[in-house]
Amino acid sequence: MTPVNYSAAHIQSIVSQFIIEGNVASVKAHGTGHIHDTFHVVNSTPQQPDYLLQRINHHVFKNIAGLTENIQLVTTHLRKKLEKIPGAAPSQEVLTLIPTKTGQGYYQDESGHYWRIFLFLPGTRSYDVVENAQQAYEGGRGFGKFLALLSDLDATLVHETIPHFHDVESRLSLFNKAISRNPKDRVKEVAAEISFVQERIQKMCTILHMGQRGVLPLRITHNDTKFNNVLLNANDQAQCVIDLDTVMPGYAAYDFGDAIRTIVNTAPEDEEDLSKIAVNMSLFEGFTRGFLSETRPILTANEVDSLAMGALLLPFIMGLRFLTDYIDGDTYYKIHYPEHNIIRARAQFSLVAKLEEQYPLMQQLIQTIASTETQLTAGK
Structure with missing residues (x-):
């Protein structure tokens, strides 16, 4: 969805559809997201909150009503759970969706665009790149707490x-359909990448098959656990998990694996020089400690065992998606040059290979940390 320049009057008319306190002083673009158009609505009235206005990308998220129901269900549940925890601040630790004057969670304008408003959380920050193990720990703690607090909510209730x-x-x-179509005659260029995928099919289906057999419980998971989807407070402590659009039924290893994919890579997602790609095990350990500090009481032994495989699976899926899009003629992802998607795919597959080398160590660290957390929980 291409960002659109909206007039102040148009933004004001959108905001006026919602039940907000105070008055709008100014509106400015906010954040680095590529899916929605997001704006910081500054309040001119003292003691009244600022707001976050978003135009929802209805091309990516086609069921706006279902999406909104998910957010309302999950945030309500999180708020009720936090209200029972001494010292918690639910209004600061959970997103607050502001209703329209007709009681809906979103507004559709005359152009067919969908809008929503959240309370703005002041004093928070997010990072696109993890700078140290302590930050990684806090990211793990934030996503782990999110998963743990939702563990008693029926996963079949979310869309x-x-x-x-x-x-x-x-x-x-x-992927196989794209190979069969081969619309740009690119299959011959990516034989090595196709072989990389085919050699790992059985292994990469492990988590899905465990879930289908009931070995792994279906949970409500975030499914987009990039580090910048946890807001940290002024002391760099996890405060609030954001970007709830992909909250869906899933497996714990998905959230763990996607976070590891985006945190431990020493190079950008589209790094062309594959020699620069390595795994920062200090960040892996930091995230794992934070994640298990919150989730160990609710995770089964099989789920703990699946986490390291999740760290392989999620970059594999991401590389597979980039490779599929390249073969298909770059119809899904935005690219900045013709080879962008295949460069991305190779970078992700290189990360998979590096993580495979570290797999025994990852398993050992996970089991050691899980055992320690079990002992700590038992001692409380």
């Missing part, structure tokens, strides 16, 4: 906002 999002068999099916 699939993007069907088959982390379903590797579905992704492989799309």
